[in-house]
Amino acid sequence: MDHSHHHSGESEVKATVTYKSGKISIALEDSTGKAPELALAHEKEMHFIMVSNDLEHYYHLHPEKEQEGLYTINHSLNDGTYQAFVDITPKEKAYQAAPNTIQVGTNETGKAALKSDDNWTKEVDGKTVTLENVKAEAGKAVPLDFNMHGETPEPHLGALGHVVIVDEAAEQYIHVHPDSDDTTTFHAHFPKQGMYKIWAEFQFGDKVHTYSFIIEVSK
Numbered sequence: 394m395d396h397s398h399h400h401s402g403e404s405e406v407k408a409t410v411t412y413k414s415g416k417i418s419i420a421l422e423d424s425t426g427k428a429p430e431l432a433l434a435h436e437k438e439m440h441f442i443m444v445s446n447d448l449e450h451y452y453h454l455h456p457e458k459e460q461e462g463l464y465t466i467n468h469s470l471n472d473g474t475y476q477a478f479v480d481i482t483p484k485e486k487a488y489q490a491a492p493n494t495i496q497v498g499t500n501e502t503g504k505a506a507l508k509s510d511d512n513w514t515k516e517v518d519g520k521t522v523t524l525e526n527v528k529a530e531a532g533k534a535v536p537l538d539f540n541m542h543g544e545t546p547e548p549h550l551g552a553l554g555h556v557v558i559v560d561e562a563a564e565q566y567i568h569v570h571p572d573s574d575d576t577t578t579f580h581a582h583f584p585k586q587g588m589y590k591i592w593a594e595f596q597f598g599d600k601v602h603t604y605s606f607i608i609e610v611s612k
Contacts, residue, residue, distance in 0.1 A: 405486040408479035410493035415469040417441070417454070419479055421462050428462030429483040435550040435570065439464050440480035442557055442566070443495070445473055446502035448590045451603065453557065472498030476563040490566045507561045507588035510607045517602040520544060522595065529610040531586045537569070539577040539593060546577065549596035553577055561588040583610040 406429045409420045419441065423429045431438040441454040441464075456464035476492040514523040523540040537556060546553050556579045558567040567589075569579045583589065591606045 403487060404489045404491070406481070406483045406488045408481070408491075408493065410477045410479065410495060412470060412495050412497060415467055417443075417456065417466050417468055417477075418459075419456055419464045421464070421479075421481070421483075423483070423486055429481075429486055432482040432484050434480075434482045435552060435555070437550065438481065440568070441466070441477065442480060442568070443475050443477045444559055444563060444590075445475055446504055446563060448505040448507070448559065448561075448563065450475075451557075451592050451605070453555070453592075453594065453603075470495070470497045472500045474502035476559075478559075478566040480566075480568055490568075492564055492566070504563065505561050505588075505590070507590060507607050509588070509609045513606065515604045515606070517604060518597075518600070520595075520597050520602050522593065522602075522604045524591070524593070524604075524606050527608055529581075529583060529589075529608050531583050531610050531612055534580045534582060535610075537579040537581055537591070537593075539579075539595075541577055541595070544597065546595040546597060549594065549601060553595070554579070555594045556581070557592045557594075558583075558589050560585075561590075565589075586610050586612045 406423050411418045437455045441456050443452045454466050456466040459465045475495040478490045480490050521542045525538040529535045552570045554577050556569045569581050572578050593604045
């Protein structure tokens with residue numbers, strides 16, 4: 394089962410994201426103007442990933458259905474430019490997550506200029522995770538193997554972890570899940586060469602820890 398989502402081809406569902414006074418709204422419509430029916434994916438109808446333009450800030454939210462075709466969540470954002478990716482699985486409709494630009498206030502955030510990580514071990518709130526050596530080539534299945542240093546994360550949204558990857562330009566979106574229910578190894582497909590930022594989410598206790606890494610993908 395391929396757990397990766399990245400965009401190619403045409404979408405039959407359009408997602409429009411707006412932000413006003415601390416509230417994010419996502420309107421969905423198919424090619425006939427109707428609200429699409431969504432399948433559950435990892436316990437939620439919608440995973441909403443938002444990154445700042447410079448990739449310094451990352452949010453994984455779960456808006457709830459307010460009415461047919463409209464999902465909302467309250468989440469205050471600082472001034473700046475963000476790219477939002479609406480991760481959904483419409484029933485019987487093709488869909489690819491594409492960036493939606495959100496501008497908050499007048500201060501625009503510049504794009505990232507990523508440099509490859511030289512530290513593959515990260516600690517967040519006392520929990521350490523190492524991303525093992527990665528040889529990433531575009532168009533191939535790239536294993537991402539996370540060493541948990543003897544810890545076993547708790548299931549989070551139906552998996553032992555979630556990995557979101559965005560390219561330097563914040564245009565390509567990749568969301569992958571573990572290869573099986575009892576592993577923290579993932580496989581990602583990178584559509585083209587370049588610099589990418591990885592956010593790996595693991596739950597310890599009742600808290601989700603997010604670890605970020607930057608990798609370079611070759612041709």
